[in-house]
Amino acid sequence: MKSYVKINTERCKSCGLCVHACPKKILSIGEVANSKGYYAAEVKDQSECIGCAFCALICPDLALEVYREEKGE
Ligand code: SF4
Ligand code: SF4
Numbered sequence: 001m002k003s004y005v006k007i008n009t010e011r012c013k014s015c016g017l018c019v020h021a022c023p024k025k026i027l028s029i030g031e032v033a034n035s036k037g038y039y040a041a042e043v044k045d046q047s048e049c050i051g052c053a054f055c056a057l058i059c060p061d062l063a064l065e066v067y068r069e070e071k072g073e
Contacts, residue, residue, distance in 0.1 A: 003051025003068045009040035011063035016041075018055035018064060024048045027055060 005027075012034060018041055019027045026049060030042035041063070043049070051068035 002047065003049050003066065004046050005043055005049050005055060006065045006067065007041055007043065008063045008065070009034045009042075010036075011061045012038055012040035013061050013063075014038040014040065015060065017058045017060070021054040021058045023052060023054065024050060 009030075009032075013036075014029055016029055019029060026044045026046075027041050028044055029039050031039065032042075034040050049066075051066055053066040053068075056062075056064040056066045
């Protein structure tokens with residue numbers, strides 16, 4: 001299994017912190033507003049995610065979950 005990031009768009013407040021934190025630059029602010037009117041973050045290329053979890057650590061709204069590739073998988 002590859003590493004990937006899951007975004008809970010309803011929790012996102014469009015602050016952009018994760019966009020700047022991602023070393024692979026695969027996160028961006030999308031064009032679809034959630035039910036609270038915030039344009040949620042989205043992933044451009046999931047296959048580029050290295051599972052570093054910088055995005056999840058910096059998100060003040062706990063909108064990001066990172067799944068990592070386990071050794072031997
Ligand atoms: S886990 Fe790392 S590489 Fe993947 S989206 Fe988050 S910051 Fe980017
Ligand atoms: S850090 Fe969290 S709240 Fe801010 S844009 Fe990213 S996902 Fe949304």
